Structure formats: structure tokens, C-alpha cells
Amino acid sequence: MRSEIRKSPSFIEAARRAQIIAAAIETVAEVGYAQASLGRIARHAGISKSVISYHFADKDDLLQQVVRQVFDDSWAYLEPLLRRETTARGRLGVWITAELSYMAAHRAQFMAMVRIVENHRNAVGELSFADSPEESITELVKILRQGQRDGEFRGFAPRPIAVTVFQAITGALDEWARDPRIDLAAYAAELVTAFDLATRRDT
Template sequence: MRSDSGTDGQKGSTFIEQARRRQIVDAAVATVAGQGFGAASLAAIARTAGVSKGVISYHFSGKEELMEACVERVYTGIAERVVPKLEGLSALDMIREHILSVAHDGMTHRDEILAVGEIVTHLRTKDGSLRYTARDNEALYEGLEYMYAAAVEQGAAREFDHRVMAVTVQASLDAMFGYWAVHPEHDLMAHAAQLADLVVAAVRGPG
């Protein structure tokens, strides 16, 4: 009897804690997006979440861990929403659709894009160095390289350095969102379509 009750209680506690962490991360994303990284103190995030600062401190060791959770949540969400749209496409169509789908996802999740931009630009470790650098893009580069290799294997693309192209395309996507963040009137999807055309033309090569 006691064993069953303890197990159920643990399951309930785990579910509640996970839901609370999601609530706090959502509030952190909204606060950073709306007020900027510097103004997004734990107290400000607590107000957005409608909880006490102590509740946040129970779930996260500090602002750095909470910001890391925000970045992880955003990039995981993008992957979960975008990757299924690429399934079954030819390699060149996949390359194009990836850019368009990432742009559309950003357009429909603007707060997440703004928050990640703020966090990546400002979050520093205890020694003062930036927490996020190009080294953290490895999984993104590898995903792009996979598409480029498939295009070459299918005979739809020329031979080229996949890492150079991956770094270039990821930087272009980051710049696209950065420009849109400060120019919200900018036509993001038109920008993405132009970028997709450029990348496909570069991958395909002359002929």
C-alpha cells in the first residue's frame, strides 16, 4: 500500500515539476523577448510566470541555467516542427524547403527568435566568456551537410565543400532573423525565398 502510494506520488510530482519548468521557461522566453536580456532578471521572469522568485530558484540554479533551458527548448521546437516537412523530398527540394520552413517557423514563433538572439548575444559564463559560440552550431552544420551530400549523391549538385556551405547558410539564416528582429516590417518569407534561390543555385552550380 505504501509502496504504491509512493510510486504514484513520485509520478505526480515529476509531472508537476516538468509542467512548472515549462511554465518558467515559457515566461523566460516571453520576458527576454519583450524586455531584453539585461532586464530579464529572475524577479521579472517570476512576475511574468506568476510565481515567486523562490519557485524559479527551486527548479533552476540561476539565470544561466534557465537561459540554457530556453535555448534548448527553442531549438528543439524548431527541429520538431521543421524536420517532418523535409521528409520524402528530393535533396534540392529539401535544401530549399529547409530555408523556407525555418523562416516560416520563426515568423510564427517570433518571441522565441527574439529571445534566442538576445541570449546567444549576451549570456556569459562565470569567467566572462560568451556561453554560445560557433562551436555550438555543430549539429546544425551536420544537418545541412547531410542535405548537401544527398544532393551530390543524387547527381543534383556539383562537388563543393559542404562545411563551407553549411557555415555560410547558417550565418545567412542568423543574419536574416537578426535583420527581421530590428525591421519587423521586413518581408521575412520573401527574404527566405531569395536566400533559398541563391543557395540552390550555388549548390547546383553552372549548367
């Protein structure tokens, strides 16, 4: 019984933190980075500002957690899809398709993440998330090298192609951010074909 009582606060706190993060995502997506004050986020969540201060050190801490949450959730969607693929060609196609399909289903998360990443700075004025693309690029390099080892892909320098794939996905999402009518599934299909032709080994 005592162990159950001790566990309850941590569960409640986790639920409250998730509620605050969700409110921050919706607020930043709706009003933009500059206007998303802690007070505004608190009102959106239906709580007092002091509740946010209890769970997060400050606005910087909260926004850091928002970006990390979006990254973690998108990876949780992508990673099992990649595991099911046995070929590098299949994994590259899944990476492109899943990145776009996940964001298509989570527009508010994407808009909030982009606005924070493009604007949030650390104490010395540097963009806090300047290195955020590196994780994705590193994973793409692994896929490309696997394809070369297995004879699926031609010889090329993996990092430039990985960066190009990443930038192509980013470009698709940037267009979609400006015009939500864009069909990201169709866009993904074109990118998959383009990079399949660009990387495949000549037979």
C-alpha cells in the first residue's frame, strides 16, 4: 500500500508535465514563439503560472522539453518502421515517407518545433538547437553506408547525400508549413523515387 502511495505523485506529476508541454505546443503553434509567454501557456492549459514554475525551471526549460518531446515522439513512430525493413533501400524510403507522414498527422507539433528551433537562443545568444539536424543526418549516413556495404547503392560520399535527403525533407515540410493544402504523401513518393535513382547501383 505504501509503495502505491509513493508512486502516485510521480504519475500525477508526469501527467501534469505532459499537459503543460501539450499546452505549450498548441500555444506556440497558434500565436508564434514571441507571443507564447508562460502566462499565455498557463491560461491555455487552464492552470496558474505557478504550476508551470513548479514543474519546469523556467520558459527555457519548458521549450527545451517541447522540442525534445517532438523529436522523441517522431522517433518512436519512425524507429519500429525502420526495424521492419531489411534493406537499406527500404529503410531510406521509409525514412522519407515516415518523416513526412508523421508531421502531416501532427501539424501543431511541427509548427511549434520549427518556431522554437528557429528562434530560441541560449545565454550567449546562440541558437539553442543549431545542432539538432545532426542526429538525423548521422542515422541517414548509417543507412547509406549499409546500402554500399550490401551492394545496393553505388559508390558516393555518404554524408553529402544524407544532408541532401535531410534538406529535401525539410524543404517539403517548409512548403507544407506555408500551404497545408500540399499533399505530403505525394511529395514523399517523388522524393523516394528521386533518391532511389540517385543512390542505386548501376546494373
